[in-house]
Amino acid sequence: MSVQIRPAVAADLPHLERVENEADALLVDLLQPDQWHPAPTDAERLADGGIILVAEGEDSAVVGFVHVLEFDGGAHLEQVSVLPAFGGRGIGRALVEAAKDAARNAGYDRLTLRTFADVPWNAPFYASAGFVIEEPTDDFHRMLVETETRLGLDRFGLRVQMGVDLGASRRD
Template identity: 55%
Template sequence: MTDTLRVAIRPARESDLAIAEEIEAEADALFIELFGATDWPPPASASERTALPGFVLVAEGVETPHDVVGFAHVLEIDGQAHLEQLSVLPQHGRRGYGRMLVAAAKAEAQRRGYRSITLRTYRDVAWNGPFYATCGFHESVPSTPFLHRLVEVESRLDLNRYGPRVQMTAVA
């Protein structure tokens, strides 16, 4: 097996959304292990993802079509593009696929007329805050009702017990 799989970024098909759920669950296992979490929230189901306004992009193998190795889910709420989820299969991590998905999500948000894109993440987890900073994101303050609701949801789930959560924004 080669060290790097060539991928293409494309809009998700309906059939990709169940795969996205599996990818998110595998990626979340890294958090569960890191934090020793016993009650981590489950990934969004395909139907939950479909019901939300926005778009999903997938990274699919070029040599092995239909092998989706990661995805980015961007919500479009309150006039804001928000990177709700970025997940890459752990066995394909650290090869640039997440970075490719972030770049594609930013470009699609810009194409749809957004000037910026937000996300919420763990500030101090290497593949979170520091990674997004290298993708052009900087810490910011929630400014819409939707973004304030995200902070409330995180508080209700007590996600801060694992470390500081922050909002980050980048130019789309």
């Protein structure tokens, strides 16, 4: 299946919530939490700002997306989700690569993320895309760690921060 990755438009936003909730079902099945927070609504995601790219299937349906937050001079990969029916086809990897390109084109030299260390489609996947484990060193990333702790995510497994150097900005 070929997909086109493009910037999200307003009409895509309602689909992102469904895509993330369906993709999260795989994580919920693995981790077995008592409860899991649903994906942000389209209004909440829009309020977060940043860069949102979608993977559009041959029938123009949104089958995945990536959301990169922009903060005080940095870029953070907040979410990558692909509908489970389209998993294993390289769509997630294409979205991550597109996110790296978009962050680089926006002038960022690094992209970070936080994820579960031992979930195969989390840290091991991101490592295969060039991300390496690193320590949180700024207020934004320490706030993410505090939020994860408050939500109790650490009870489901080790959480790690990862980052990748993007090289020189193309906006120079």
